[in-house]
Amino acid sequence: MGKVKTLDDLRKMREELKSKTALRDKSEHSEGMIQVKVAMATCCIASGSRETMNYLADELDKRNIEAVVTQTGCMGYCYAEPTIEVTIPGKEPVIFGYVDEKKADEIIEKYIRHGELVEGIIPMNYKNIEDTTK
């Protein structure tokens, strides 16, 4: 039983955590930060969005990138799940499709770090003929 962690261990960790990290509840002042929304509806979950989300949250933290990772509902691109929306402050949101862990890594390194676009963007302003005649 020795190594099983309990909430007491968490309490012991608390003060260390508090002094080590600048206190912030990311979700409450997220405007100036990079925002990553992972679509997490039935279609997305079935295609692996849970792994994508946990990977993004873990990796952004490991790589010291200040970002908020949240989830959202179905964005309507079910054919391209898992999909994520990345908003870099001051830029238009960009939606990426087919985001597995490998793609997520590429998005972090290229788009989030350096602003380079990567393959797999879903154009949001796309209209088909029927839409434009309305």
Add this chain to the structure above:
Amino acid sequence: MKELSLHILDIAQNSVNAKAKTISITIDEQPDKNLLTIGFEDDGCGMDASTLARLNNPFFTTGNKKTGLGIPLLQQHAEAAGGELRVASQPGKGTQVLASFEYHHIDRQPMGDIVGTWIGLIRSYPHINWIYIHTKGANRFVLDLSEVREQLDGLPVNHPEVIQFLKSMMEENLNEL
């Protein structure tokens, strides 16, 4: 869905959408009785009888899309594994969902990455009181996010290091079950 834990992630979102403040997820594994049940209980807005009656229709949804597959998929998988799905709800009070499976049924899906599911839920909805109760035989593991909050004394539960702690705490405790 390839894992029961993915269904859990999916169905829990229904409770979130119902504006629940407390959501409990109960997993009960009883191999000796050939029974596995997964229960959800929330204090969200609930549903009236006419909504309840349409839940297993894959084309019924209250969202802004045309399908509502979460409940029908879980029901299908439960029934394929010799079990069933029951939903009870009262408007203004909350909803209970109970899925049962034959534990040893060949078509019963594996539990999968339940820790990943729970961590994903806490990360996304840190302000909800998530209660996780996992029983295996006579052993039980309970993790109540409101107790975690008490220990944290103001530190956010979705703090990266707290998340890592909860993850390993859950993994180790579930291994002991």
